[in-house]
Every structure is written in C-alpha cells, then in structure tokens.
Amino acid sequence: MPDAQANRVKTGTEPASHFDAVIVGAGFSGLYMLHRLRRLGLSVRVYEAGGDLGGTWYWNRYPGARCDIDSMNYSYSFSHELEQEWKWTERYATQPEILRYLDHVADRFELRQDIQFETRVTATVFDEATNRWAVQTDGGGHVSARFVIMATGCLSATKVPDFKGLDTFQGTRLHTSRWPREGVDFTGQRVGVIGTGSSGIQVIPIIAEQASHLYVFQRTPSFSVPARNAPLDPAYVSQMKETYAEYRRKARETRAGVIMEVNPKSALEVSPEERERAYQARWEVGGTSFLATFSDVMANRDANETAAEFVRSRIRATVRDPAVAEALCPREYPLGTKRICVDTHYYETFNRDNVTLVDVKASPIEELTPTGLRTRSAEYALDRIVFATGFDAFTGALFNIDIRGRANASLKRKWADGPRSYLGLSIAGFPNLFTITGPGSPSVFGNAIVSIEQHVEWISDCITYLREHRLECIEATAQAEDEWVSHVKEVAGRTLYPLANSWYIGANIPGKPRVLLPYAGGVGAYRKKCEAIAAQGYEGFTLTRAGEAFSTPPPLPSARIPSQR
Numbered sequence: 001m002p003d004a005q006a007n008r009v010k011t012g013t014e015p016a017s018h019f020d021a022v023i024v025g026a027g028f029s030g031l032y033m034l035h036r037l038r039r040l041g042l043s044v045r046v047y048e049a050g051g052d053l054g055g056t057w058y059w060n061r062y063p064g065a066r067c068d069i070d071s072m073n074y075s076y077s078f079s080h081e082l083e084q085e086w087k088w089t090e091r092y093a094t095q096p097e098i099l100r101y102l103d104h105v106a107d108r109f110e111l112r113q114d115i116q117f118e119t120r121v122t123a124t125v126f127d128e129a130t131n132r133w134a135v136q137t138d139g140g141g142h143v144s145a146r147f148v149i150m151a152t153g154c155l156s157a158t159k160v161p162d163f164k165g166l167d168t169f170q171g172t173r174l175h176t177s178r179w180p181r182e183g184v185d186f187t188g189q190r191v192g193v194i195g196t197g198s199s200g201i202q203v204i205p206i207i208a209e210q211a212s213h214l215y216v217f218q219r220t221p222s223f224s225v226p227a228r229n230a231p232l233d234p235a236y237v238s239q240m241k242e243t244y245a246e247y248r249r250k251a252r253e254t255r256a257g258v259i260m261e262v263n264p265k266s267a268l269e270v271s272p273e274e275r276e277r278a279y280q281a282r283w284e285v286g287g288t289s290f291l292a293t294f295s296d297v298m299a300n301r302d303a304n305e306t307a308a309e310f311v312r313s314r315i316r317a318t319v320r321d322p323a324v325a326e327a328l329c330p331r332e333y334p335l336g337t338k339r340i341c342v343d344t345h346y347y348e349t350f351n352r353d354n355v356t357l358v359d360v361k362a363s364p365i366e367e368l369t370p371t372g373l374r375t376r377s378a379e380y381a382l383d384r385i386v387f388a389t390g391f392d393a394f395t396g397a398l399f400n401i402d403i404r405g406r407a408n409a410s411l412k413r414k415w416a417d418g419p420r421s422y423l424g425l426s427i428a429g430f431p432n433l434f435t436i437t438g439p440g441s442p443s444v445f446g447n448a449i450v451s452i453e454q455h456v457e458w459i460s461d462c463i464t465y466l467r468e469h470r471l472e473c474i475e476a477t478a479q480a481e482d483e484w485v486s487h488v489k490e491v492a493g494r495t496l497y498p499l500a501n502s503w504y505i506g507a508n509i510p511g512k513p514r515v516l517l518p519y520a521g522g523v524g525a526y527r528k529k530c531e532a533i534a535a536q537g538y539e540g541f542t543l544t545r546a547g548e549a550f551s552t553p554p555p556l557p558s559a560r561i562p563s564q565r
C-alpha cells in the first residue's frame, strides 16, 4: 500500500497508519527535518511530548533563560528569506523570543499540520519482514514508518535528584526545564536554588531580585564569563544580513560552528602582562570566545590553568566576601571541560544581603523536609525549591523510548557500556533509524543549530539517494561503527574533557558509563567526513535494494517556499 494513502494517526480505536517517516521531537531538529522531508514529498508524522513546538525553548521557561551563542548565529540558515525577514532584538535572545522565532518558522513553512503534540513515543520496533518501524505512543497509538528520526534532543531528559524526602516538601518544587507556562512570582519568598550550571547561573540573579532570601546550594562551582548582552545595533544587523550567506558558510567550516577570532599563540609563550591583557580584552567582549583567547586553552592543562586563574581573579575582584569568592572559584577541573557559562551579574549577585551561598560539597543535602531542606550541618526554611540540576544528556531521551532493532535487540542494552554509533547518526542493527546530534557527533560542542542543520541535510540527502537508487534500507556496518567509536574515543583522549566530572561524560547521572558523549574533532572536520562518506556511496553502510517504492509525493505546501539551500 502506498504510504501516503493511509497517513492518518491512530488515536483511540482508529486503524493504524503508515508513514514514510516518523520524527520524534519538535524542537529545532524536528521542525527542520519535517520541512526537508516534506519537500521530498514524503508523508511524515512528528510526535512531540510537549504541548507545543520549540523543544528546549518550550520547556526551559525559567526567568533569565536565553541562548549563549549570539542570536544572529543561533538561528536557521537554510532559508535566505527567513534569515532576512527575522529581526533579533538582543545579542543573546531570550527564551520567549526564540520561541516566537520557532513559531514564525512553523507558520511560514506550514509545519504544525504534521505535528501531534502531547504525544510521547514510548517504543519503536524494527520489523525485518517489512523493513519498517512500528512506532507506539503513550496514547495507545500505533503507526508504521520506513524511517524513524530521533530529534529527541541532547538536553531534553530532565534530571531531578532523588533526594530523600522529596515528596514531603510542602512548598513549591520547580525544575528549570519544566517551568510553568504561567510563570512564578518569587516576591517575598524564601527560595532555594539547587545547582549552579548554565541554567542555575541564568536564573539565580533574577530570583535574587524578587525573593526575600535566596539560598544557592552549590556542589561544584562553574566557570562563568560575562555575556555583555545588549540590544543589537541596527548597523551590525544590516551588515550581517548583507553577508549572511558567506558568514554562515564560513561558520560551518569552523571548529565550533561559530566564527570567532582564535589567537594562534600559545598562552605559555607570551609574557604574563600580554596574557592578562588578552584575557581582559575577551572578558570585556563577553561570551564563549573567551575560550579562544589562546590556541591551547582547551588543549594544554598549563595553558588552561592561566585562563582559569584569570577567571578566579575576576571572581575575587567582584565578590566582596573573600570566603564566598573562594567558594565560587572552580578548582577541580580545567576551564571549559564543563560547559562554560555565560552570565549577567551572576557573581555580583553574591554581594546582595538576601543571598547566601551554601557549599553542599562540604555539607551535603541530606533530605528535603516539609518546611525546606536539611544539609549535614544546617536546616533551611524554604517556600520554594528550584532544581537547576540539568539533564540526562544525549542518551536519556533515547532510553526513555524502548527502541528495538534487528532481532528485537534493545538499544539500551546495546549501549549499556556507552553509546555506539556510526557518525552519531546511525546505529548498526537499527536500519533506517537516524539520531540528530546523537552521541558521537559534535552536537553540543559548539553552535547546536549548525550541527542540527548539517544532520538534517545529510539525512534528507541520504533518503533522496535511497529513493533515486530504489534502495529500501540503510544501516551502519558493525565495522564502521567500531572504527567510529574508537576514533571518537581517541580524539577525546587528546582533549582535557575527560578530566571533569561533567554531563559531557555522563558523570552527573549515577551509574552512567563514563564516556565523552559528543565528538570533539570539530564541526567543520566532522562535516567533511560525513560529506566524503556520502560521496563514496555511503561508505560504511549496508544498502538494501527496494522491494517497495516510496509513496507518490503528496501536494507540497512547502512548494510555495522561495529559495532553499
């Protein structure tokens, strides 16, 4: 049966339906994937657990949430018209602004009609007899698809620590990544924030302005650089828009998907005065380009320590209480090996009379109580507790789905000792299943949108290739997968990342294998590898000839879209 003739979703007692592709997730990845596949004429269904689109930017509504890659870069590049017509207002867009942007994208490309919200994919099983995936959702829906594309997000499976007494707390519990749509007023409240990673660092200064008292429960301090956020200068925006295509092309070739001036000098070859001046200049500019102040900040431990010590000196210069300043100074890991934070007045917040830093490494949280929280050495009365405890990164969202490939083999079992994939895109034994920004690809090591677009385009080109060659299945070979996993590991071993207990290596989740999850070889180099593999007829993949043709292309709403890459 041609897939497009039965592309209705089963709800309740409706009959099962068949699609060319099912996409799981409607964030930046899922939306662009939908757009591309529809342009190919495929019948597509997107399932999204959330009540609306946006992914990260739907869920993370906490006050202060914003991107830390400049807005002009943290946006799609695939449509010239889109990037020309959209107006970002600030250097780093707020969560509401990014959500408005994604809404606009969905309207412009008429995406909503193919997305089913409030529907969680619970299982997907590959049927070797038909070479199709059976997809099951939490509402009892069952559909089948030739391709399944996991656009489930690297940072979407929320981590809530399993504190003793969690449910006994009678105040309000909040998680930064599950923030209520109606917002939260902290005025006059005693608030505890647990966690001082990127989200904690963004939310803390804002809650401090409202709360009667804010307790910040810190286990490991983060390195944070100032954002220097500001309204965008119209002249800068015009100039960027004039040269956008060229700018984006160059960004794709860089290490992190953003153009930043990388100083070719080693931090160790210059005088202390020159070093200080260079760090200070980047500090003034703000943002993550601080990591590129010298060529070896992320490669050499001693060079890294000079940058780390500079940040510590800024903390000491900002925070008036020397004991608090010392407690805020990270010492246990090299700078940048946990995601570097970008803040607005984070360190200054600790000069407020209504803010107390609590070191929960020295005195761990023992339990939540009906009235607050108890550490080993003290009790804190709280009205609200905010968990800024992050995510079960990369694998969390995938493992929440029971994914079964050939011979009913479970992905979770296959990855019990750490993720194994080819290019972070495809998994041996799981034909026609793709992971956008999956483990083993650069993903969070840079501008995620650049990596998302690259994966989406690679996948849609791959599906086009299969169709043109009347092929039914594509599957990574075990050998290619083994070689890629070794390569990812070998590159990781040349970096400083393994030295930190970060979510990059799964250290925030008890029992998670310690593996550097993103690929550290650089966005530009990775793209070239992927392109070369495709150009060689998908080297490292097994391609199977078709027994079934693709569906006849349905009329394309997106045919009205003017120019696309």
Ligand SMILES: Cc1cc2nc3c(=O)[nH]c(=O)nc-3n(C[C@H](O)[C@H](O)[C@H](O)COP(=O)(O)OP(=O)(O)OC[C@H]3O[C@@H](n4cnc5c(N)ncnc54)[C@H](O)[C@@H]3O)c2cc1C
Binding pocket: 024, 025, 026, 027, 028, 029, 030, 047, 048, 049, 050, 054, 055, 056, 057, 058, 060, 065, 066, 067, 068, 069, 074, 119, 120, 121, 122, 151, 152, 153, 154, 155, 156, 199, 397, 400, 401, 436, 437, 446, 447, 448, 449, 452
């Ligand atoms: C607070 C925050 C700030 C960030 N800032 C930046 C930044 O400045 N720069 C940057 O490059 N990156 C940033 N990131 C990373 C960010 O996640 C990516 O930039 C990007 O938004 C990821 O898009 P995505 O579509 O791949 O995943 P997501 O946006 O995470 O979307 C995945 C979607 O899949 C859905 N889903 C998952 N499992 C299922 C299931 N089983 N069934 C149905 N639906 C499911 C989820 O509900 C979610 O909506 C940030 C992340 C966070 C949390």
